[in-house]
Amino acid sequence: MALFSISPVSDASSVKPGVNVGGLYASANTRRISQRSVTLKILQVRASAQSVPKLNGTRIVVMDGLKCDDIISCSPPPRAFIKEIPDWNMLLAVITSIFLTAEKQKTVLDWKPKRLDMLGDPFGLGRIVNDGLIFRQNFSIRSYEIGADMTVSVETLMNHLQETGINHLKHVGLLGDGFGSTPEMCKRNLIWVVTKMQIVINRYPTWGDVVQVDTWIAASGKNCVRRDWVFKDYGTGEILTKASSCYVTMNKQTRKLSKLPDEVRAELGTYFVDAPHAVDEDTRKLPKLTDSNAAYIQPGLTPSWSDLDVNQHVNNVKYVGWILQSAPQQVMKSHELESMTLEYKKECKWDNVLDSLTSVLQEGMDGFASCGEVECQHLLRLKDGADIMKGRTKWRPKRAY
Structure with a gap:
């Protein structure tokens, strides 16, 4: 006999990052803000003949009192005067734009597929x-x-x-x-x-x-x-x-x-x-194969160390390869395996020597190429005559895949 043991995805939504300036995304819509200078007591925007700083092609506001990689200069805030109160409508527009952009970004990051298995x-x-x-x-x-x-x-x-x-x-x-x-x-x-x-x-x-x-x-x-x-x-x-x-x-x-x-x-x-x-x-009894009634015999099969599983005997999958060793090459070329029934009788160890026997139950007048289905009987046995495995295979003409 032979052993045959029986014994979730991170979806990273691909979000194209905006340019991050001081913790805010530069995708916020600041282009609608009037180009005029606004002098603030707390935030003083310096408008001069110099070009407006850009980061990755996006205009940014330079604020006094902060420092960001030497782009933003620091200076003490000037004294406040009543007449210099900022335009609150403009500030409200900026804050609203930033808030809407952040909400939009959060919606993208929190996106989940409708089907749980889409990203599985x-x-x-x-x-x-x-x-x-x-x-x-x-x-x-x-x-x-x-x-x-x-x-x-x-x-x-x-x-x-x-x-x-x-x-x-x-x-x-x-x-x-x-x-x-x-x-x-x-x-x-x-x-x-x-x-x-x-x-x-x-x-x-x-x-x-x-x-x-x-x-x-x-x-x-x-x-x-x-x-x-x-x-x-x-x-x-x-x-x-x-x-x-x-x-x-x-x-x-x-x-x-x-x-x-x-x-x-x-x-x-x-x-x-x-x-x-x-x-x-499949309850049909498998007939006994011997040297006298087997049409094809492949003697002297020996397992290698890689054929053994952890239970120190040959894995049952190896037996399939061995029974095909004695299958007619004409059948292998013109047909494909449709079904098989395998009965394991005895385990095979590393030092065993086996013979593979095959008998064909159907053959056409001009060989297997003209046959429809072909059925074969198989036997794996030890040199001392003990049966290792009996089998029956059924073959159909090859299909185009």
Whole structure:
């Protein structure tokens, strides 16, 4: 068997700043003020033949008694006389203009979008939706995740399954020290292993697409936990991929399967969703493949150190690449994977050597290019004959994306 762990934006409104003079914005409308000189007792405006100072092309008023970067000169205020009382109408106009400008600026700074998700980061770590039962996370398809057909590989899709499953547990506070293990599982030295995986691919995402992944968990019998996923196009809502899986617990030390402890079930039970499988369960029995009835055999497959996960066995996503090692190249060139059912029988360790066997159930008269759908059976086995994984894949003619 192989492990398959299950485990908000600052909008800075782009405000074009005005020129700040003495704490006020120079965008205040002071051009309507008469050009005549006004002599104030407190504020003396010096009008002379010299040019009016400017800051960034905007005329400013030079006031005695203040200093601002040597532009404003300081001098003691003159004695006040009754006949020199300022024109209050003019001052009122200036104050009103400044006040209105400040209010306008405040309105811009306080602007908020009508929709809360307009400025949301679509590539964050996800959030809980549907009354806390479904976890949603978005992914942007990167250039290094696409292959020769300019679409993502099935291995990339499965990696996103694993990532959202673990992030779900982390988001609800159930991620312990292990890789997807809950706190109660960590106390008992238990890890998750996947026993069955089903995937149906309606359309493959391409480079630059944003994919929205919804995932949830449910009970499955006494000792299993089921996890389901639905991949959608973030922009259109089109369903791209659906997947369902079953997990059981295994003791990390003894490497033996364990019953699901009541404490673990209680941890997860709050988040169980009573809903049908995302993918209808394929209950057909997978036939036994041997050297005699397999049409394609790829022997001598060995895992590398990078194929191991934190539980010290080969990650289940690697198995998919191995079964495709023995798939006919003609099918790979003319068809694309539409669906697959995988049954994990035994874990694979670093020092294991495997064989990959494939049998094709349908073939056209002039090869696979003329076929409609092609179905294949797969087997991964150890050199000693023990089955690691059985699988069934269904292929359709390639589409233009």
